[in-house]
Amino acid sequence: MLGDPKTRMLPLADALRAAAEAVSPCARCGNLDSQDPCRICTDPTRDATLCVVEGVAELWALERAHAHGGRYHVLGGTLSALAGVRPEDLSIQPLVARVAAGGINEIILALPATVDGAATGHLLIERLAATGVKTTRLAQGVPMGGALDVLDDGTLAAALKARR
Numbered sequence: 001m002l003g004d005p006k007t008r009m010l011p012l013a014d015a016l017r018a019a020a021e022a023v024s025p026c027a028r029c030g031n032l033d034s035q036d037p038c039r040i041c042t043d044p045t046r047d048a049t050l051c052v053v054e055g056v057a058e059l060w061a062l063e064r065a066h067a068h069g070g071r072y073h074v075l076g077g078t079l080s081a082l083a084g085v086r087p088e089d090l091s092i093q094p095l096v097a098r099v100a101a102g103g104i105n106e107i108i109l110a111l112p113a114t115v116d117g118a119a120t121g122h123l124l125i126e127r128l129a130a131t132g133v134k135t136t137r138l139a140q141g142v143p144m145g146g147a148l149d150v151l152d153d154g155t156l157a158a159a160l161k162a163r164r
Contacts, residue, residue, distance in 0.1 A: 028098070030074030030091055032056050046071050048105040052095065052124065054078055054112060062110065070108075073098065078116040079123060085116075087123060095124070099131045107135045113158075 025031070026038035033039055040046065040063075049070030053059050054077060062068045075090045099107060109124060111117035121137060128135055141159025142151065151159075 025074075029072050030056070030076065031059055031072060040071060045069075048103060049108060050099065050104045050106070051108045051110050053110050054117070054120075058110060068108070068110075070106075075111075075120070078111060078114070078120040080116045090120070092124065092127060096127050096131070099128060099133055104133055107133055109135065109137045111137075113140050 022034045023032050024034075024036060026033055026036055026041055028037045028041045031038040031040055035042075047070045049068070050073055051059075051062065051068045051070060052073045052075060053062070054075055056074055059072045059074060062072075073091065073095050075092070075095070077085050077090055079085055079087065079090070098104070107124075107128060109121045111121050125135055139162050141155060141162050142148065148156065
């Protein structure tokens, strides 16, 4: 017999509690880590690009893919009229201040390819324009292995517009 399930679950509950107490958002970028500033913000090998993401899940996905060698800024969501998310609900002012402080040569907007992501991107481009830092967006269009005849009209139009 494996013993009482409750007894087996208590160490797991204790470990989860300890993790929840040890992890907190980075004051600089919003990533979750056991140190503040986080390991990404303090890594001297990171380049001077700043990738703006909706949430920590997107940051971790980019890190897992080894797709970005710079630092990050977590917005904490995207604008949404339906959900009532306004600019002041997102981490936009800290982003603008961080970029204005210097040391960043490019801002990459890695936001979702949705109406809310596009609206957030437009607002960020407008707010960051005064910094003079180059701002780019992720490419959109045909996914690797995607067949043109099954893609929606918006994806096809975006792919043609963003061709290189």
